[in-house]
Amino acid sequence: MKHLIGIDIGGTTIKGGLVKDRDLIKQTVRDTEADKGGEITLMILEEIIDRLKTVETTGIGIGVLSVVDSAQGIVYHVQNIRNWEEVHLKSILEEKFGLPVFINNDANCFAMGERIYGLGRQFENFVGITLGTGVGGGIIQRGRLLADANCGSGEYGEMPYHGGKLEEYCGSFFFTKKNTTGREIAFKAEKGDQAAIEIMNEYGKHVAALVKMVVLSVDPQAIIFGGAISNSLHLFKEAMYRNLTDFPFPNSIKKLSILKSELQNIGILGAAALCYEL
Known part of the structure; x- marks a missing residue:
């Protein structure tokens, strides 16, 4: 049984959810507040994860509209988020939450979502x-x-x-x-x-x-x-x-x-x- 957090970082909103096995059991949406700077967006992201995380959570996945070094978990030039030119998101979040973090672009997330939860099975x-x-x-x-x-x-x-x-x-x-x-x-x-x-x-x-x-x-x-x-x-x-x-x-x-x-x-x-x- 897997308890996972999924985060979709879009141009204007961050959508987060807690997924238990194949069911989305809890979700939340926040504005990125990107015009205030990437530090604020990061703080909002951390607040969302903190709200969704439980003692049973085993991993965090994040999809972004950007170029991603998926191995190192670094995001580059995130659309519409000021100052997110190079953010070592994986290491930042793993240090804060003590859980494995996986990051990829939105299209790859779509394909993986279909593979695990959809017609791609x-x-x-x-x-x-x-x-x-x-x-x-x-x-x-x-x-x-x-x-x-x-x-x-x-x-x-x-x-x-x-x-x-x-x-x-x-x-x-x-x-x-x-x-x-x-x-x-x-x-x-x-x-x-x-x-x-x-x-x-x-x-x-x-x-x-x-x-x-x-x-x-x-x-x-x-x-x-x-x-x-x-x-x-x-x-x-x-x-x-x-x-x-x-x-x-x-x-x-x-x-x-x-x-x-x-x-x-x-x-x-x-x-x-x-x-x-x-």
Whole structure:
């Protein structure tokens, strides 16, 4: 039986939770107060952990929107938190709380959360992709996060594409550059609006390019999509598959499972799941 703390450090809030086995039994949310400086944010983080920690707690997992030295537990250039250019978070928190601390970026946390708590339990090799403001990915191989040098594997959104990068076509910017939002287009497409349906079909074409990059790089059993835009998978799935018919290795697509995450509170659960790397 595991009692774990999961912490999701976002741009404006810190979400924390106590996870018992597979159940989130307690959670809390605080503003990062990042404009006051990183020292204040660190104090708030410590207060959240102190509030969640029990005598049965065995580990702390933390997900951040930044570059991470996951081995040393150092976070670099955390978005929207002033003065968090290089924070030795693992050593700071382990010294304070006397528990093992695991830190990784948010996309890797998503993949680990799926592996431990979600649809990823049925796959030894899969890629978790978040479709939201950005496009991030975490690669699971042989049941574990892919070991890499700089915590940068799976960042498919940064791949060059159409003179820009893939994130501009598979993230929310695809919709904002059309003076709309993904939610608005999804709503209209559900109602049968032809223009919205065409936009969703165009989006599906770009997601097909993302799928091709994933399969050509790591050839997984499955791709599990998360993030706000993934809720519209049923609206762009047909177009996505239509644009995968020219893939040079058709059996790879035929065998590939493309799924949408079913997890709630994935940021907290994904962070807690890092402790399973023990």
